Amino acid sequence: MSFNANHRSGPLARHVRAAALLALGALVVHQGRYILGYGGGWHEIFNKTGHEYFSLVVLLVLAMLVAGVALFGVELRRARGATSAGAPARPWSFARSWLLGYGVLCTIYTAQELSERLLSSQHPAGLSGLLANGGWIAFLLALGIAALIALLLRGAAVVLARGSRSERLATRRRPVRLPTDFVLPRTRPVGRHLAPRGPPACLP
Numbered sequence: 001m002s003f004n005a006n007h008r009s010g011p012l013a014r015h016v017r018a019a020a021l022l023a024l025g026a027l028v029v030h031q032g033r034y035i036l037g038y039g040g041g042w043h044e045i046f047n048k049t050g051h052e053y054f055s056l057v058v059l060l061v062l063a064m065l066v067a068g069v070a071l072f073g074v075e076l077r078r079a080r081g082a083t084s085a086g087a088p089a090r091p092w093s094f095a096r097s098w099l100l101g102y103g104v105l106c107t108i109y110t111a112q113e114l115s116e117r118l119l120s121s122q123h124p125a126g127l128s129g130l131l132a133n134g135g136w137i138a139f140l141l142a143l144g145i146a147a148l149i150a151l152l153l154r155g156a157a158v159v160l161a162r163g164s165r166s167e168r169l170a171t172r173r174r175p176v177r178l179p180t181d182f183v184l185p186r187t188r189p190v191g192r193h194l195a196p197r198g199p200p201a202c203l204p
Contacts, residue, residue: 012071013071013074016064017153019064019068020061020065020067021149022149023064025148025149026104026105027057027061029109029138032137032141033141037135050116050117050119051116051119052119076159076160079160079161094150094151097150101145101146101149102143102146109139
């Protein structure tokens with residue numbers, strides 16, 4: 001899933017960047033729900049309610065972030081080396097990216113909480129697992145985190161567009177140079193009767 005439509009960015013890089021930020025955002029939403037909802041005893045409750053899989057999730061998110069940063073570096077290098085005169089497509093608006101990101105984060109959180117009931121009988125079921133004990137905080141956190149993700153994705157699109165535009169301007173202003181192997185032949189002034197006239201001969 002991509003939050004901008006910059007045709008100069010590779011589809012894979014855009015998808016990985018968006019997926020990595022969404023995965024990190026979902027992780028923060030889920031953890032924030034327990035930390036803010038249960039206070040100091042959140043860690044004990046967290047371990048008893050079907051979160052044994054979470055260490056693997058953290059490793060996966062870190063790997064996605066590393067891949068996203070690496071691919072963004074490749075995109076930026078390609079954008080600075082682009083010489084095409086075509087302008088990149090406009091990215092999605094902030095509002096559209098924000099709403100879509102919020103919907104994705106809420107969907108991930110809901111799927112997590114409903115699935116964790118299958119992993120542990122101590123996890124609240126149904127709406128209790130989603131809203132009880134401060135569960136509603138997750139939906140408020142998702143609003144702010146989705147806005148931050150939208151800003152980061154839009155900022156990445158702007159950086160890539162400016163890098164490409166700067167390269168195009170530099171290409172247009174580049175002076176024209178003659179081939180270095182083209183040298184005008186040299187001629188002798190005397191042979192072309194261009195030598196300065198000598199002094200008149202002195203009469204005896």
